[in-house]
Amino acid sequence: MAKTPGGTNREGPRVSRRGLLQGSVASGAAALGNFAGGAAQAQADAQATGSTTPTVSFSINGKTQTATLDARTTLLDYLREDLDLTGTKVGCNHAQCGACTVLIDGARVNSCLTLMATLEGSEVTTIEGISDEGELHPMQQAFIDNDGFQCGYCTPGQIMSAIGCVREGHAGSAPEIREYMSGNLCRCGAYKGIVAAVEQARDQVEEAG
Amino acid sequence: MSIGNPVHRIDGKLKVTGSANYAADFSVGTPLYAELVTSTVGLGRVTSIDDSAARAVPGVRAVYSHANPLPVDAADFFGAGGRAQQSWRPFESADVRFNGEIVGLVVADTLIGAREAARSMRVQYEEQDPAAVFGASGLEPEDLPDRGLSMGDIEQAMEASSQRVEETYTTYANTHNAMELFSTTAQWAGDELTVYVPSQWVEGFAAGIAEELGIDAARVRVVSPYVGGGFGGKGSLFTWTAMVAAAARDQGRPVKLYVTREQGFTTASYRAETEQDFRLGATADGRFTGFEHQGREISSRADTYVVNGGENTARMYHADAVRTGVTCIHADRQTPGFMRAPPEAPYFFALESGVDELAWKLSMDPVELRRINDIDAEPVNGVPFTSRSLMECYDAAAERFGWSDYEQTVGARTEGDWLVGWGCATATYPTQMGPCAVRIHFDATGQARVWVASHDVGTGAYTVIAQATALALGIPVDSVKVELGDSRLPPGTIAGGSISTASNVSAIEMAVAQIHDRMGTTAETMDPTAAFEAFGQRAIEEYAEWIPPAASRQQAKTLYNGKVAIVGGAEEDYTAFAFGAQFAEVRVHKYTREIRVPRLIGAFAAGRIMNEQTARSQYLGGMIWGIGHALLEKTEVDPRNGKIVNANIAEYLVPTNADVQELEAILVPETDTKVNPAGVKGIGEIGIVGTAAAIANAVYHATGTRVRHTPIHVEDLLPQA
Ligand code: FES
Numbered sequence: 001m002a003k004t005p006g007g008t009n010r011e012g013p014r015v016s017r018r019g020l021l022q023g024s025v026a027s028g029a030a031a032l033g034n035f036a037g038g039a040a041q042a043q044a045d046a047q048a049t050g051s052t053t054p055t056v057s058f059s060i061n062g063k064t065q066t067a068t069l070d071a072r073t074t075l076l077d078y079l080r081e082d083l084d085l086t087g088t089k090v091g092c093n094h095a096q097c098g099a100c101t102v103l104i105d106g107a108r109v110n111s112c113l114t115l116m117a118t119l120e121g122s123e124v125t126t127i128e129g130i131s132d133e134g135e136l137h138p139m140q141q142a143f144i145d146n147d148g149f150q151c152g153y154c155t156p157g158q159i160m161s162a163i164g165c166v167r168e169g170h171a172g173s174a175p176e177i178r179e180y181m182s183g184n185l186c187r188c189g190a191y192k193g194i195v196a197a198v199e200q201a202r203d204q205v206e207e208a209g
Numbered sequence: 210m211s212i213g214n215p216v217h218r219i220d221g222k223l224k225v226t227g228s229a230n231y232a233a234d235f236s237v238g239t240p241l242y243a244e245l246v247t248s249t250v251g252l253g254r255v256t257s258i259d260d261s262a263a264r265a266v267p268g269v270r271a272v273y274s275h276a277n278p279l280p281v282d283a284a285d286f287f288g289a290g291g292r293a294q295q296s297w298r299p300f301e302s303a304d305v306r307f308n309g310e311i312v313g314l315v316v317a318d319t320l321i322g323a324r325e326a327a328r329s330m331r332v333q334y335e336e337q338d339p340a341a342v343f344g345a346s347g348l349e350p351e352d353l354p355d356r357g358l359s360m361g362d363i364e365q366a367m368e369a370s371s372q373r374v375e376e377t378y379t380t381y382a383n384t385h386n387a388m389e390l391f392s393t394t395a396q397w398a399g400d401e402l403t404v405y406v407p408s409q410w411v412e413g414f415a416a417g418i419a420e421e422l423g424i425d426a427a428r429v430r431v432v433s434p435y436v437g438g439g440f441g442g443k444g445s446l447f448t449w450t451a452m453v454a455a456a457a458r459d460q461g462r463p464v465k466l467y468v469t470r471e472q473g474f475t476t477a478s479y480r481a482e483t484e485q486d487f488r489l490g491a492t493a494d495g496r497f498t499g500f501e502h503q504g505r506e507i508s509s510r511a512d513t514y515v516v517n518g519g520e521n522t523a524r525m526y527h528a529d530a531v532r533t534g535v536t537c538i539h540a541d542r543q544t545p546g547f548m549r550a551p552p553e554a555p556y557f558f559a560l561e562s563g564v565d566e567l568a569w570k571l572s573m574d575p576v577e578l579r580r581i582n583d584i585d586a587e588p589v590n591g592v593p594f595t596s597r598s599l600m601e602c603y604d605a606a607a608e609r610f611g612w613s614d615y616e617q618t619v620g621a622r623t624e625g626d627w628l629v630g631w632g633c634a635t636a637t638y639p640t641q642m643g644p645c646a647v648r649i650h651f652d653a654t655g656q657a658r659v660w661v662a663s664h665d666v667g668t669g670a671y672t673v674i675a676q677a678t679a680l681a682l683g684i685p686v687d688s689v690k691v692e693l694g695d696s697r698l699p700p701g702t703i704a705g706g707s708i709s710t711a712s713n714v715s716a717i718e719m720a721v722a723q724i725h726d727r728m729g730t731t732a733e734t735m736d737p738t739a740a741f742e743a744f745g746q747r748a749i750e751e752y753a754e755w756i757p758p759a760a761s762r763q764q765a766k767t768l769y770n771g772k773v774a775i776v777g778g779a780e781e782d783y784t785a786f787a788f789g790a791q792f793a794e795v796r797v798h799k800y801t802r803e804i805r806v807p808r809l810i811g812a813f814a815a816g817r818i819m820n821e822q823t824a825r826s827q828y829l830g831g832m833i834w835g836i837g838h839a840l841l842e843k844t845e846v847d848p849r850n851g852k853i854v855n856a857n858i859a860e861y862l863v864p865t866n867a868d869v870q871e872l873e874a875i876l877v878p879e880t881d882t883k884v885n886p887a888g889v890k891g892i893g894e895i896g897i898v899g900t901a902a903a904i905a906n907a908v909y910h911a912t913g914t915r916v917r918h919t920p921i922h923v924e925d926l927l928p929q930a
Pocket residue numbers: 089090091092093094095096097098099100101110111112113
């Protein structure tokens with residue numbers, strides 16, 4: 001089993017839903033098991049440092065900040081409720097849907113499953129942080145061009161996940177994209193447009209690195 | 210010409226940047242947080258609540274329950290002409306009517322505190338055995354004789370048939386599971402209340418919240434400009450919404466509630482399971498003789514809610530005699546509600562499976578069997594369709610699919626270890642409309658603004674409304690700004706029954722006609738600068754109330770009352786439906802029986818299409834819902850205690866990206882001048898309707914196993930011991 005998101009080892013494999021599943025079939029049990037594991041790990045960490053309100057320094061969309069928080073605070077809740085960065089969405093809080101996907105140190109992660117206490121020194125990028133002075137990120141533009149959404153609720157998570165997917169090298173073909181984007185549910189069923197969008201933006205994202 | 214063009218969504222930029230505000234995204238300063246506590250027994254009563262641990266959590270402000278209730282009244286049930294999802298309210302007594310019913314509400318300073326407190330509540334119950342599912346003892350059937358249709362002598366017609374299908378089909382319960390979690394944020398300013406809640410019906414919600422709180426509806430504003438998927442699940446007023454508002458009043462602070470995914474399975478509505486007895490007879494040359502469709506549908510103890518799809522299946526094909534009926538089965542469950550194609554999704558699974566079964570018995574191509582029974586007027590009362598392009602859809606989809614290679618032999622095709630099967634089915638949805646008002650402001654710079662309390666639940670309403678306004682005025686689409694989803698706007702329709710586009714566009718065309726009338730302009734010659742100079746004003750504003758011609762006097766009066774009025778479908782003097790034909794290829798693994806859907810092609814004709822791109826996305830999304838309906842989605846209720854055992858989005862399976870392979874929607878051109886002034890039929894629901902039967906029919910073709918229930922799982926295709 002990979003190290004849980006509650007772990008503090010920045011080098012260790014980071015668990016995201018996709019990392020966990022490596023495929024199309026969602027395993028709720030695995031995701032939940034890990035969620036619990038993450039919480040337990042955080043508690044252990046907190047006990048180790050003797051604090052239930054750790055102080056953590058991290059950056060969000062390039063802005064470095066330090067916060068003292070309840071050790072149970074997830075990145076998702078911190079973004080939405082404390083920073084008012086509501087572009088990151090909440091669909092389950094159990095790492096089952098992908099709506100809350102953000103990039104941590106460049107890799108896609110479910111923010112609902114990530115405890116703030118684990119983010120010391122991390123760089124977090126959210127949907128609000130990928131467009132450049134009003135200029136849309138190529139992946140954002142590709143979602144518009146290909147009608148890769150309907151209600152738009154899963155969309156920030158899909159876009160962050162798509163960027164991560166391309167960077168991982170898992171966007172080689174339509175079947176591969178479908179497989180590696182299956183951790184992001186879209187109840188509206190915009191999957192065809194999502195795959196087309198990833199294909200359209202792939203080269204630009206690869207070039208940008 | 211802007212109409213029909215595949216204009217990208219005008220709200221696209223907001224959605225891809227994360228700046229579209231959904232209900233839980235609105236900032237209300239520093240709110241208190243609420244968390245629901247739900248029952249863990251399926252029937253009985255709360256005997257004691259120990260909230261000492263909950264109250265000991267730092268920052269907890271209040272614990273509400275039947276022992277410490279909030280001042281909230283019950284509102285009338287949606288299914289009985291009201292607005293509420295059920296006819297009773299939580300906390301009105303100690304009774305527990307179903308598993309997962311709200312028994313407590315905790316309010317705390319922080320989200321974490323509220324969650325911890327809710328989980329610390331110790332609720333004791335006196336538990337009884339619920340009758341929660343078909344087959345349980347203690348269910349209460351209620352016959353609804355006036356909901357059935359009858360024409361001719363059904364027994365005689367069945368006698369006259371040379372082949373017949375007489376089977377029972379069942380569909381399991383489904384849960385909407387929009388990606389957005391349910392939520393409510395309530396904020397008071399004096400005695401003015403603003404509620405942010407995901408809603409497909411802001412007018413009805415505002416009126417219902419006022420009813421529940423016993424205050425003037427004019428003091429309640431419901432805001433829901435972006436909705437993270439609706440599918441019917443946000444169409445009737447949630448029980449918790451007024452509770453949160455009452456808690457906010459009690460606490461003197463804004464209160465925000467997220468309903469967990471699990472709680473969303475039991476505290477909102479769902480598609481109930483059905484059992485359907487179906488009979489269809491045909492002469493040797495394929496002409497249908499008798500048609501009978503009787504449904505049994507689960508509902509709660511208190512509320513009578515049925516979708517009664519026989520009303521529509523009876524209208525599809527020729528028949529010499531027709532009989533339909535429905536029975537409401539009262540059970541210890543929450544009240545169901547509408548979910549994408551409420552009557553059609555379950556009942557067309559039966560009809561279109563049955564027609565396929567008959568085609569096999571007759572040794573006829575299933576497309577040809579439908580052609581033989583194609584009609585111009587519905588058979589029950591002989592009322593003509595405003596337009597019906599069913600066979601055009603079949604021909605377009607069949608050609609694209611390659612249906613001419615169809616061979617009516619089980620297991621005719623294999624590829625490696627996969628058995629390949631093909632199937633088809635009819636899709637339809639009634640064309641409905643409702644009263645709708647819009648205000649349009651147009652100024653000398655050529656900019657227009659449109660206001661209507663309509664909703665964009667992903668349908669593309671913002672874009673289509675801008676396009677319709679631009680076209681009618683004669684200005685570019687990007688000169689139009691649209692505001693939706695706010696109960697303070699002119700009353701629009703509920704976003705349900707696929708009625709929004711037809712109603713909105715009809716109202717917009719009316720308002721714009723008034724503008725042209727006053728200014729002496731036309732769309733073709735519109736030059737805003739010159740026109741306003743000649744008019745002598747810098748701007749003009751017009752308001753229009755559009756009432757569907759078939760609406761009764763009483764229905765017309767619903768406009769400012771937060772009531773629903775839907776007209777259309779099978780009316781006295783016309784029958785209005787959109788049609789489609791759906792073809793599926795399935796692969797069933799020889800050994801594991803895994804089922805895949807490599808190809809799904811649908812062709813749909815729905816009158817005037819406002820935007821090719823958003824329309825196509827609606828069809829495709831509906832078809833993907835059909836894959837879920839056919840193969841995945843099942844809200845599993847434990848018969849022992851009424852508990853939904855898979856109440857999460859990993860175990861309630863919805864289609865993922867990898868479940869969808871080749872998927873195509875063909876837009877078949879159709880002009881309908883009779884259906885409504887806009888010539889528009891609804892497209893949001895039809896895509897799901899034929900998919901499940903097409904897949905089931907293809908599974909039969911591949912394996913020879915006829916599965917008469919949804920969803921179809923691997924175990925249904927294993928050799929029976
Ligand atoms: S909210 Fe994080 S995966 Fe669903």
